[in-house]
Amino acid sequence: AAGVIQSPRHLIKEKRETATLKCYPIPRHDTVYWYQQGPGQDPQFLISFYEKMQSDKGSIPDRFSAQQFSDYHSELNMSSLELGDSALYFCASKRAGVRQETQYFGPGTRLLVL
Amino acid sequence: AQKVTQAQTEISVVEKEDVTLDCVYETRDTTYYLFWYKQPPSGELVFLIRRNSFDEQNEISGRYSWNFQKSTSSFNFTITASQVVDSAVYFCALKMLQTGANNLFFGTGTRLTVIP
Numbered sequence: 203a204a205g206v207i208q209s210p211r212h213l214i215k216e217k218r219e220t221a222t223l224k225c226y227p228i229p230r231h232d233t234v235y236w237y238q239q240g241p242g243q244d245p246q247f248l249i250s251f252y253e254k255m256q257s258d259k260g261s262i263p264d265r266f267s268a269q270q271f272s273d274y275h276s277e278l279n280m281s282s283l284e285l286g287d288s289a290l291y292f293c294a295s296k297r298a299g300v301r302q303e304t305q306y307f308g309p310g311t312r313l314l315v316l
Numbered sequence: 317a318q319k320v321t322q323a324q325t326e327i328s329v330v331e332k333e334d335v336t337l338d339c340v341y342e343t344r345d346t347t348y349y350l351f352w353y354k355q356p357p358s359g360e361l362v363f364l365i366r367r368n369s370f371d372e373q374n375e376i377s378g379r380y381s382w383n384f385q386k387s388t389s390s391f392n393f394t395i396t397a398s399q400v401v402d403s404a405v406y407f408c409a410l411k412m413l414q415t416g417a418n419n420l421f422f423g424t425g426t427r428l429t430v431i432p
Contacts, residue, residue, distance in 0.1 A: 304363060307360065309359065
């Protein structure tokens, strides 16, 4: 079965640079979530989109922005990167509808900021 | 406020032993979902099970079983006859349906090491 696709899988950036992470949800899933997992931490919710509109916002820094496109893929844009942004970034998707509450996660993008 | 507590930070067992991972949650919502995810060393998050707050039936899937007790706000996970491939970090997570929060709230995870 098709899974959530994230690219790139690994990314190395310097401080103050920008990064763009991409997420392609499972076909027919219209809701996308972004989570950040620091080393040894649990995943923390950043932001979510439903039908191309932002639906919820968590602890996303102002330096980050995201959007969902007409084909439902999503991009997380990160600017003025800091050392503390080094983390595993997950995208998850789910299908809309009653009882469709399971979020399926992608493999993650591992970002290292030097 | 919502909270998920996984008090066991790390557990080590010898292969073929049974092991139970504890999860205790707090929420004011009366309608919610509970999940378990597995994160192997490769890093991905693998969905294992979902339970809604109205369904207290325990579930068994192969060597895995889950015990949902609403009275104690617990959703424990047992692996029977553990194998080396079970070595991973296991996360319990909560999704509330009334508060309006759209995301999963994760516990801090339990790192399980199965020793051959």
